Amino acid sequence: MDGAVVERYLRLGLQLGRHVDGIVDAYFGPPELAAAVEAEPAAEPRELVSSAEALLDELEEGWLRDQVVGLRTYAGVLAGEPGSYADEVEGCYGIRPVFTHEDVFTAAHEQLEALLPGDGPLGERHARWEQSIRVPTEQIERTIAAVIEEARVWTRRLVGLPDGEGVDLEIVRDEPWLAFCSYLGDLRSRIEVNVTLPMSAIELLVLTLHETYPGHHAERCCKERVLVRDRGLLEETLVLVPTPQSLVSEGIAKLAPEMLLEADSGAALAAVVHDAGIDLDLAHALAVGRALEPCGWADVNAALMLHEDGAREREVQAYLERWGLMTPELAAHVIRFLQEPTSRSYILTYKAGLELSRAYVAGEPERFRRLLTEQVRVGDLLEAGGGGAPTSSGV
Known part of the structure; x- marks a missing residue:
C-alpha cells in the first residue's frame, strides 16, 4: 500500500477524533503525525467528508477502503447530512440493523x-x-x-x-x-x-x-x-x-x-x-x-x-x-x-x-x-x- 495513502488515512482518522472524544480507540503510529494533527485547527466535518471521498476514489476494494467508507459515513453524520440511524450503522460497519421480532x-x-x-x-x-x-x-x-x-x-x-x-x-x-x-x-x-x-x-x-x-x-x-x-x-x-x-x-x-x-x-x-x-x-x-x-x-x-x-x-x-x-x-x-x-x-x-x-x-x-x-x-x-x-x- 502506498505510504502516502496510508498517511492520509491515519490523518483522516485522527482529525475525526478531534471532534468526538473516544472515536480513536487506540493510536500507536508515528507520534509526529499525531502531534501535527493536534497542532492544527480542527478540520470542519464537511472538509473531512471531502477528504474521505477523495481517498475512496484512489482505493481499490479491500480492508483499507472498508475503513474509509466507515469514516466517510461518520464524517457525514458530524456534518449533519440527512439519513436514518440504520443508514449510519450500515455505513460504518457494513451491516444494516433490522428489528428482531x-x-x-x-x-x-x-x-x-x-x-x-x-x-x-x-x-x-x-x-x-x-x-x-x-x-x-x-x-x-x-x-x-x-x-x-x-x-x-x-x-x-x-x-x-x-x-x-x-x-x-x-x-x-x-x-x-x-x-x-x-x-x-x-x-x-x-x-x-x-x-x-x-x-x-x-x-x-x-x-x-x-x-x-x-x-x-x-x-x-x-x-x-x-x-x-x-x-x-x-x-x-x-x-x-x-x-x-x-x-x-x-x-x-x-x-x-x-x-x-x-x-x-x-x-x-x-x-x-x-x-x-x-x-x-x-x-x-x-x-x-x-x-x-x-x-x-x-x-x-x-x-x-x-x-x-x-x-x-x-x-x-x-x-x-x-x-x-x-x-x-x-x-x-x-x-x-x-x-x-x-x-x-x-x-x-x-x-x-x-x-x-x-x-x-x-x-x-x-x-x-x-x-x-x-x-x-x-x-x-x-x-x-x-x-x-x-x-x-x-x-
Missing part, C-alpha cells in the same frame, strides 16, 4: 424457564440466580487478575503471544460501559473494569476473557507484532470506533469466552472463581448464557426504538427489562450507552460480530488464530456465514 425472545424465554425453575416472573428468577453467584466487589480485582493469568496460558498456546506483552488492571466506577481495553501500543493494554453494577461469577469470566485473552488485548498485540512490526502495515496502528474494524474486533472478543469456557480450559477458569468462594456450576451457567443469547438482539431493537422511532426512554427501559431480562439498573445503563456519541451505533457490533465470527471460525482454533493475526474483512465473515446478514436479527 419478539417471537425470537419468547422462544429464548421458554428455554430459560426450564433452566431457571421456581416461583415468580422469569426476569426475577434470572436476577436471583445471578445474585446467587455474585462476586463481592472487594474480590473482583483479585479474581479477575487470576483469570487473566489462566487465560494468558491458553492464548499463548494458540497464537504464540509476543514477548513483552501484558495488561494493567484498573478498577473504575460510573462509566457508560462495563469494561474497557485501552491498547497503549508496545504490546501493552490498560484494562478498566467498572464495578458500579453488581457482577456475577459468569459475567466476570466472560468480561475478562472478552477484554484480555484471547479477546481485545490479544488481538491488538498480535496484530501489532504480525501486521505492524513484521509486515509494516501502519494502517493497523490506528483503531477507530465507527468502522468495520470494530465489528470484527467485537466479534473476536465476544467469541473469546466461548473458545475457552467450552473447552478443557473451562475447568481451570471455574476453579479460579471457586477459590474466591463462589459456587459456580459452569455447565449450567453456560447453558443459561446460550439460552439467553438471542435476547441480546433486544439491545439493537432498543437502539432502533430510540433513534429511528423516537421512543421515550421509559418505554425503551421497560422493553429491555421485559425482553432482555435486564434489571432496571442494567437497562438504564444500556440506555446511557446507546446515547453516547461513540456508542449509539456501536451496539450492533456485539451481536452481529459474534454471529459472523462464530460462523467464520466454525469451531476451528486455527481460524480463530487468523482473526487475531490477519486483516479479516466484514465481507469475509459474511461470506463464511452464507453471504447474508446474521440470521438471528429477524424472523
